[in-house]
Amino acid sequence: MSDSSRVRSGSTLEIRDLHVAVEDKEILRGVNLTVRSGETHAIMGPNGSGKSTLAYAIAGHPKYTVTGGQVLLDGVDLLELSVDERARAGLFLAMQYPVEVPGVSVSNFLRSAVTSVRGEAPKLREFAKDLKAGMDALSIDAAFAQRNLNEGFSGGEKKRHEILQLELLKPKIAVLDETDSGLDVDALRVVSEGINRFRDSGETGVLLITHYTRILRYVKPDFVHVFAGGRIVEQGGPELADKLEAEGYEAYTKASV
Amino acid sequence: MGLETKPLSTLHEKASYNVEDFPVPTGREEEWRFTPLSRLKGLHNGAAAAGGVLVHVDAAPEVTVETVGRDDQRLGKAYVPADRVSAQAFAVFEKATVLTVAREAVASKPTVITLTGSGAGAAYGHILVKLEPMAEAVFVLDHQGSAVYADNVEFVVGEGATLKVISLQDWADDAVHVSHHHALLGKDATFRSFVVTLGGDLVRLSPSVSYSGPGGDADLTGLYFVDAGQHMEHRLLVDHSQPNCKSNVVYKGALQGEDAHAVWIGDVIIRVEAEGTDTYELNRNLLLTDGARADSVPNLEILTGEVAGAGHASASGRLDDEHIFYLQARGIPFDDARRLVIRGFFAQLLEKIELPELRERVLGKVEAELEK
Structure with a gap:
């Protein structure tokens, strides 16, 4: 891949003073963050700090009400768009708990998603090839494509399937919400490799939300942000993750009260 | 023949060929409380004017087709009417269609019975499908057109025979249809019923199953889509009175629009003698809009302690x-x-x-x- 093609699609996600409430309770209290293509940002924080709220609010989940601020993807305010329009604009959210959808097969779902995001149906043969390559890379069994979406999937299968979608949909910005949770070491490695393949294209930015530092050994962040009390309370480089590993979140949870 | 006075299950109170044994329903009775009687166009009280439903049979070569009169001794053997409309239909139908598959015969193609309503006025029908031992056949009941129709359909599945039936209620918007489908399963018989209800102003279909020997296996599936103003009611009854029989009931429906109304009653009785029964019933309703209503009532009555499995589930909700x-x-x-x-x-x-x-x-x- 030439350097010029990498520069071409540089994208930027700008979160400006974002405030979000759930049922009148304010969860996010002014989040500011900019993610550019080629960058990996880790957001770390204790449970209940609002990390997942940030992910779902950006994606447009109806449970979350944005009470202030902006989320711009290449200058377009995502908050003005419907959930599917945000995805088609280039945003992807890998979910912590992907929902089971009975009667909808993985292959049918993936083809519909790829068709929607690309704006045209992929050629059948090409799609089958991409799908097989993607599944092989993530050590997903071929029979998986005929199963119902997330139905009866193990925790590891669900997460691998999220990363498969990431690789097929090629978003500009990917938000990964605790993709590492519930994975054993082998699954974590496979999933991390998928994320790294996606990052290596250089055309995408990654916002990695996690509670634990474990995944950061496989997916090296450029920036680490500590989230507490609904906002970012400290920022730094990868060394900040090491500090958290050693000291935990205690200092931040106290400070945010 | 009068009412059966033997204390049956609470779920199956009456059975009689005589219309007068069933009072004209008022809407307060348990079995009528969900049905909008004013839309039955007189089927329940004898006020309906005469009309017609044309019966056409496209049969497999292995199936014998007969049109018979009321006096044919084979009719009404498997099924005794269980409510007023059913008894009314049994009392006044003029011709019945009898379809027979001989012992060990295997039908080479589905037999399609098309019932076409010809507009105003009421019609009454009776169909008997009889599979002799070890026979196998697929039947399709295809209901079309505009009708006010009450009928009884008897399925007699002989020992070791396999009967598959697809009943499609694809009526015109103004049709009213009240129907009983009863299957009597012989020893080791297999019965598969697939009911699809899509069209009609009011459809009230009561599929029931009973067993005359052990080892019978019934699978009843239903799919309905209810639009604004439509009333679609399915009343299932599986009566386990023989040991080691199976039944599985799965009905699913979607509803959309103002006053779309679905009713599902799932009655299963496991009698004292029905040891080793394995039964499950499920109903799911998907309410796609406001203003639609689904009533779902599973009833499981277990009178023996020795069941292999018995369960039911019912859920109605939005997307x-x-x-x-x-x-x-x-x-x-x-x-x-x-x-x-x-x-x-x-x-x-x-x-x-x-x-x-x-x-x-x-x-x-x-x-x-x-x-x-």
């Missing part, structure tokens, strides 16, 4: 926001996401229709409903 969100978060527009989820809701049922042509027709109808 799951989380399903729609997940699909939309992958770029799929809302309308497409909704269609995918609803198609998925019916997918496992549709797979059970073994006739590709019919499956496509039903799927096409469901898709058309979703476009409305």
Whole structure:
């Protein structure tokens, strides 16, 4: 891949003073963050700090009400768009708990998603090839494509399937919400490799939300942000993750009260 | 013949050939309380004017087709009417259709019985499908047109025989249909029923199953799509009175529009003598809009301690926001996401229709409903 093609699609996600409430309770209290293509940002924080709220609010989940601020993807305010329009604009959210959808097969779902995001149906043969390559890379069994979406999937299968979608949909910005949770070491490695393949294209930015530092050994962040009390309370480089590993979140949870 | 006075289960109170044994329903009775009597066009009180439903049979060569009079001794052997409309239909039908598959015969193609309503006025019908021991056949009941129709359909499945029936209620918008489908399963008989109710102003279909020997296996599947103003009622009764029989009931429906009303009653009786019974029943309703209503009442009455399995489940709800969100978060527009989820809701049922042509027709109808 030439350097010029990498520069071409540089994208930027700008979160400006974002405030979000759930049922009148304010969860996010002014989040500011900019993610550019080629960058990996880790957001770390204790449970209940609002990390997942940030992910779902950006994606447009109806449970979350944005009470202030902006989320711009290449200058377009995502908050003005419907959930599917945000995805088609280039945003992807890998979910912590992907929902089971009975009667909808993985292959049918993936083809519909790829068709929607690309704006045209992929050629059948090409799609089958991409799908097989993607599944092989993530050590997903071929029979998986005929199963119902997330139905009866193990925790590891669900997460691998999220990363498969990431690789097929090629978003500009990917938000990964605790993709590492519930994975054993082998699954974590496979999933991390998928994320790294996606990052290596250089055309995408990654916002990695996690509670634990474990995944950061496989997916090296450029920036680490500590989230507490609904906002970012400290920022730094990868060394900040090491500090958290050693000291935990205690200092931040106290400070945010 | 008078009322059976033997203390039956509370779920199956009456059985009689005599209309007068059943008072004219008022709507307060348990078995009529969900049905809008004013829309029955007189089927329940004898006020209905005469009309017609044309019966056409396209039979497999292995199936004997007869049109017989009321006096044919084979009629009404398997089934005794269980309510007023059923008794009324049994009392006044003029011709019955009798379809017989001989011992060990295997029908080489489905036998399609098309019932076409010819407009105003009431009609009464009776059909008997009889599979002799070890026979195998597929039957399709295809209800079309505009009608006010009450009928009883008897399925007699002989020892070791296999009968598959698809009943399609694809009536015109103004049709009224009250029907009993009763299957009597012999020893080791297999019965597969697939009911699809899509059209009509009011459809009240009561599929029931009883067993005359051990080892019978009944699988009853239903799919309905109820639009604004439609009343679609399915009243299931499986009466386990023989040991080691199975029954599985799965009915699923989608409702949309003002006053769309679905009723599902799932009665299962496991009698003292029915040891080793394995039964499960499930009803799911998907309410796609405000103003639609689904009543779902499973009743499981177990009179023996020795069952292999007995369970029921019933749930009515809206489209799951989380399903729609997940699909939309992958770029799929809302309308497409909704269609995918609803198609998925019916997918496992549709797979059970073994006739590709019919499956496509039903799927096409469901898709058309979703476009409305």
